[in-house]
Amino acid sequence: MQAPKRRGGRGKSSSMSRIPARLNVLLGIVILMLGALGWRLGTLQIAQGKQFKAEVNSSDSSIEQVNVQRGIIYDSTGKALVTNSGSQAITYTKPKNVTEGDMYKGANEVSKYVRVDTKQLSDANVNKYYIQDEHRAADLAKQAGITSAPGTDKYVSELTDYAKKNQNQVQLTSEQKNAAMIFQKMENAYALSTVYLKDKGVTQGEIADIGERQSKMPGVAVGLYYQREGSKNSDESLASLVGGVSKSGLPEERVNSLLQEGYSRDDTVGISGLEKQYEDTLKGTKRRIEINVNQQGNTTQKVLYGGKAGSNLHLTVNAKFQKDVQEILKSQMPGGLTQGAYAVVMNPKTGGVYAMGGVNRLNDGKLQDDALSTINRAEVVGSVVKPAMITNGLLHGTITPENNTIVDQPIRVAGTSVKASYFNPTGAQSIPLTASDALEVSSNSYVMQLMLQMAGQPYHAGMTLNGLNTNIFQTMREGFNRFGLGVKTGIDLPGETAGLRGDTDRSHIGNALDETFGQYDTYTTMQLAQYVSTIANGGYRMEPHVVQSIEERSDRSKVRQTETTIAPKSLGSVGWTPAQRQVIWDGMDKVVNGSSRFVTGKKLQDLKPGVYAKTGTAETFTNGQPTITSSLIAFAPNADVAMAIVVPGVSQSAELVNIPIAKEIYKAYWKDVESPKNVPGQNTN
Template structure:
């Protein structure tokens, strides 16, 4: 049976929108919304933030340039110029923020057309790097290398440069190309926005004109100034002043990384020794900083000073240049020949620690050649002999083995069982009664050796042993010496000071404690003797020696010096003696020069006016396997702020072992003449 046919309801014709799936409608809506947001953001960037981005674009056309300033001058105590700066025109290069080797190669070749430089320091690596910047030459080298890496890779560059370094004769550069390669090397030594010197010496007017006219073709290259140190008063003090690096030598290799972090460029000048190094932070100054901008539309450049810069501060020394010159000359003329190894002398202000002069000569005892060696005063230590006796007697008093009113000891030869006899120079086999004052006058070895034994818990008797010597006697002696500055750092404002050598103190070296008591064991430097003399002269205060009196700067466009710092007196410690103990030492040192006894050791100094007190010394040494002597001395003028220390090591003629006295007389005469005015009394 057929089903009845149902009547269909009528349907509307389908609309085009109704045919789009719902999900597509949603996606379309999101797209429209994002376009609206993007349009709003574009409007914001182009209208509201246009100024900000214009400034950013402008800033990318700017670079920061740093210009060197003059290093500070150095003056002597009278204001005489010891170190100055000589400015000369130079060609500089400031490396852009971003530059390729190929671009730098192009600039170097352009500069090389007009600038001739010294090529002696052209490095093999830079020769190779320069060579392969030319594609044809790089391909020529590449033909000789098996398995050459892909073009432009670091591996390929390494292969090419290594091959070139090993086969330079097969790929030579012309003289002109070597010149360009050296310029390329100097440019490569710079880092972004740092400045290096392409040429500092003998830059001709023609070179300056040619570079100046073509700077648009040599980005980063310009004409500048280069300063070198000069010494208008001669070289008498150069070994104290020290040296400064040059653009050729560059920053010291051992300090290059630390200096770069402090803002130095690789070929900046920097103090490399002594005063120039110690006071580098003051002498260097602050570079002038300039922002140089280029308008991207017009190509015009403009500059703005960010930091004006400040020339380095000036140093005024405590040293008198005329006295320093005479001091040096006295040593050169009066030290003996033979095996003598030199002579060293220091004149110091006992109250402030300022040095009036510090001279030294080193003598090659094989050739007799003499060279300036002022720094030997701080880095050469010697056994100094009997000059230590005032410190030894003070130490004995402070350890209560003698007193200012009870210091009597008989000088006798010292015979320790199983050892050679040790005696004083004036008494080989008898007995001479002494006090602390007369022991200093006669320079008795026996007296101080017996004080050492008492400090070690023993009393002397012939053929005794030292098995029961208290080992603390070593620390007692050394601590006593250190109170005066012997065997410890003096703190002088120069790098490189040494403190000397301390000998062994175990039981097998007990006998050396006898030697220590009269300066025949540990070694001391002349600067330590100077601090020692100053400590005695000023009443017992150990002051830090220094050669710089003050630091000052000169304001721009002004000749007026503005004092920044006066080096203050630094007291490092005190002796701790009583007035009565100090008087014993003063009286004894006065007797060394002016005493009336039969064994006065410093009578040569008696004619010095104003009068001085002193302690002389002779130490037995060995030089080149032969017995020699060191002649030493300390002296000071009472009621005057001056003390002297002198050391002459390696004297081969025993008859000349008091030469320090002869030299001291000449030095005192020079001091009164040059520093303190003739006839002062």
């Protein structure tokens, strides 16, 4: 077979000739691009290099956020309780690349015209200021025998160590101390942050001198300083309620979390009371300023956003009434071992708090105003819980509005001491009682027997509690919770406690008897106020609040406009029928107006408008001595006012202190808050 002919070399050489031509084109393009790039780089580095370098070095800029005025807090009548005091101040905005030597010169210049308080001048800053002067530093180095080269880190370190150990050799005149204090404040500032060199007592002469010489004092300017202060309308009793703000930057224990929220270290922040609870509302929105620092260290500012002052708070609390309640508690509180006296008065329909008074007796016997004790101090409160206990029996069907009679008798249960009503310790006064009668005479026996029936273990003398299910604790507590007892009320203040619950294991089953009449779990005064309000308004547990509305401040219109009104908030309902509720109302009416010789609140009868109430006593020990807690809940059936009182640690002779306190507080309410003439059907004579 003849082999096929190969195609001639002509085609091959033609293909090879085309490839180098393409490569040449590509190489030419690459060379042109590299040439253009090189030319551009050369232009930037040589022809324009100095210009760009000058622009880079010409200025540093940063966006600074400046605090605005905090919102004002007013009472229910429009009286200011806490305001802002504005005054002119000398400020310093620290340049980004400033040296200690620059600040030393600036501090000395400012010191010629501004006098500051030097009480906070530290030894460390005295030493740092002292060695900034090369002549003083040289003299000190000679005394110390320091041979390191001046200006080196080692030289400064050795000088600083020597000065620290020989503080008596570092002496400043009063003028130098003034400059050293200004230097210290400048040193402690963060780059491009603004601090106050002087914020109090700035004279017009100082302002004029600084204004005329700002070019010689880089970063120094005249500004405004706002200080939080209480007004003449704010009584000491409101101090803990209103709360306070930090005075020297962020509080140490919260600094990290606040920094994450966007605060600066030198910001003012609410640390207690309403100032803390409503921090986001009161602080407003910061001003935003662009700060530029040129190569010479001079600063210029441009306002990007003018900021917005904090919103105002209008409270439900009446300052005059609050003050009177506080004075009543102080004047009526017994001596001896009495630990304090607490009262809350609120609107049962809205949850608005008219007053929350608190007085603590300290270990040295002095009295301390503390309104927040009404939400963070819990006590055993005694028989005031009986309306809730009887309601529990009604809701579980253990008793009914028509069939609820139980004979009062001493309760003798195996393994526990005899428990009885105060008027029937031996059984000589054993009488049949309806539910409302039981409230009238405050029968412990009635509610204990009611609990046993609810648990399916009706009482008989000598019975044991071995068969009593410990779930009865939960059953009772769920009933109490419906009224707000044993749970947080939800009030708009920080630090509220729910109280303490006793153990419910089998070894504590006997305490189920104590739970029925308020001798086991603990409750706060605010919980009692929410509880009695729930009874008063027909069965709705309203969330208490001390802020009525929030007002936004408008700098443009100068008109305050309501931003938010706090609407009444129901946290749940008791779920009783009108007939069941009437049993409780009838019983609390009888506590005041009943005819039994064992009625407990008869001394409240002369109150006009009239009230329904329930008194309570709980056996306690104070400093090893037997004492009692005297308590009371009350409401005016034809008016929007309910009250709770707790006085722990009183002697038995002062057991009825709850009555005069209640009477005086009600009288003050009608005088300070609302005239009884506005209440339908009431005799005001």
